[in-house]
Amino acid sequence: MAVFVVLGLIALVFGFLFLFSPQTLTRLSDWLNRTVIQNDARALQNRKLVGGFLLLASLFLFYAAYQMYR
Numbered sequence: 890m891a892v893f894v895v896l897g898l899i900a901l902v903f904g905f906l907f908l909f910s911p912q913t914l915t916r917l918s919d920w921l922n923r924t925v926i927q928n929d930a931r932a933l934q935n936r937k938l939v940g941g942f943l944l945l946a947s948l949f950l951f952y953a954a955y956q957m958y959r
Contacts, residue, residue, distance in 0.1 A: 897950035907940030
């Protein structure tokens with residue numbers, strides 16, 4: 890259950906970054922390109938769609954955690 894909450898928080902943060910602060914996401918992505926992963930330019934091109942999907946995913950994960958807790 891805690892995993893759903895953590896994943897929901899991560900999806901929520903990145904969803905808001907995609908929608909409202911793409912420049913911060915780009916800087917974070919540039920830093921991660923050097924250290925961990927490669928950036929996908931398509932995700933940034935479709936940032937509103939990706940951000941909306943991540944926000945919906947975070948709501949689902951919070952709901953699933955709530956249902957498991959009940």
